[in-house]
Amino acid sequence: KAGVTQTPRYLIKTRGQQVTLSCSPISGHRSVSWYQQTPGQGLQFLFEYFSETQRNKGNFPGRFSGRQFSNSRSEMNVSTLELGDSALYLCASSLWGGLTDTQYFGPGTRLTVL
Amino acid sequence: QQQVKQSPQSLIVQKGGISIINCAYENTAFDYFPWYQQFPGKGPALLIAIRPDVSEKKEGRFTISFNKSAKQFSLHIMDSQPGDSATYFCAASKGYDYKLSFGAGTTVTVRA
Numbered sequence: 001k002a003g004v005t006q007t008p009r010y011l012i013k014t015r016g017q018q019v020t021l022s023c024s025p026i027s028g029h030r031s032v033s034w035y036q037q038t039p040g041q042g043l044q045f046l047f048e049y050f051s052e053t054q055r056n057k058g059n060f061p062g063r064f065s066g067r068q069f070s071n072s073r074s075e076m077n078v079s080t081l082e083l084g085d086s087a088l089y090l091c092a093s094s095l096w097g098g099l100t101d102t103q104y105f106g107p108g109t110r111l112t113v114l
Numbered sequence: 115q116q117q118v119k120q121s122p123q124s125l126i127v128q129k130g131g132i133s134i135i136n137c138a139y140e141n142t143a144f145d146y147f148p149w150y151q152q153f154p155g156k157g158p159a160l161l162i163a164i165r166p167d168v169s170e171k172k173e174g175r176f177t178i179s180f181n182k183s184a185k186q187f188s189l190h191i192m193d194s195q196p197g198d199s200a201t202y203f204c205a206a207s208k209g210y211d212y213k214l215s216f217g218a219g220t221t222v223t224v225r226a
Contacts (some may be wrong), residue, residue: 004157033213042116043158043203043216056212090157097212099146100165105157 001026004093004106012112018079021109023091025072029104031097032074034066037088037108046089049074050097078111086113117141118206120217128225133191135220137204140185144206148214149178149189152201161202162189194224 005024013019025032034046045058049068066076072093078085088108094101120137127133137147148163164171164178164187171178177190191198204217 031212035214035216042218043214045213045215048212050212055210058213092157099207099209100163102160103214105150105159107155107157 004091004104006089006091006106006109008109009107010110010112012114013081014114015081015083017081018077019081019111020075020077021089021091021111023074023076023093023106025074025091025093026104029093029095030072031094031101032068032072033092033094033097033103034074034076035090035092035105036060037090038086043090046076048097055097081113083113085111087111116218117215118204118217120204120220122220123218124221124223126223126225127194129194129196131194131224133189133194133198133222133224135189135202135204135222136186137188137217138184138186139206141206141208142185143208144215145209146207147178147180147187148205148207149176150203150205150216152203152219158203191222194222196224196226198222199224 007022031050033048047057052068063079068074090108092103092105094103149161150158151161152158162173175192180187201219205214
């Protein structure tokens, strides 16, 4: 079974630009979560989607948004990029997103904002 | 603020030794506590997890100890191997939150 795939793997953008990251979950998984990983703040939850509905959102500004498509694939968008948005963005999928449902993480997209 | 506090930040252990990582939480609503292992260039992968109704869970060389009254849990890596060198994250989640709250991570280096 193919794992979680994320594209692109690396991105370099400049301040003020916007970026869209893509995540394809494991086949059959309907829950997709996004996390931001930085050396200073660690792993922080961005949002979670199930059946195209956002069920929870972390404490990030409105510049961070996401969506999920009917095939469970998900995208996240960051508008008006800031230097502090440089991070590894991780996507995780699980069957239902239930409490003990194992979350499988992708390799991440490394975003660098110059 | 970090809902799960993890220590130490890093540790070095000799091959065959025991690695111990500790985590503490405040939110008593948390009722699922997984540990993730992350290698450079990879996403985190679930290692082992525990519910608060169990005080200890063992899977191979990895053991979670859970102290509900102290709101603490720890990961023990027995007979540490060089291949165990990675960053380990504790995490917690609750009910229908659909999210994991992670500790800051511990980088473990196993010296041969």
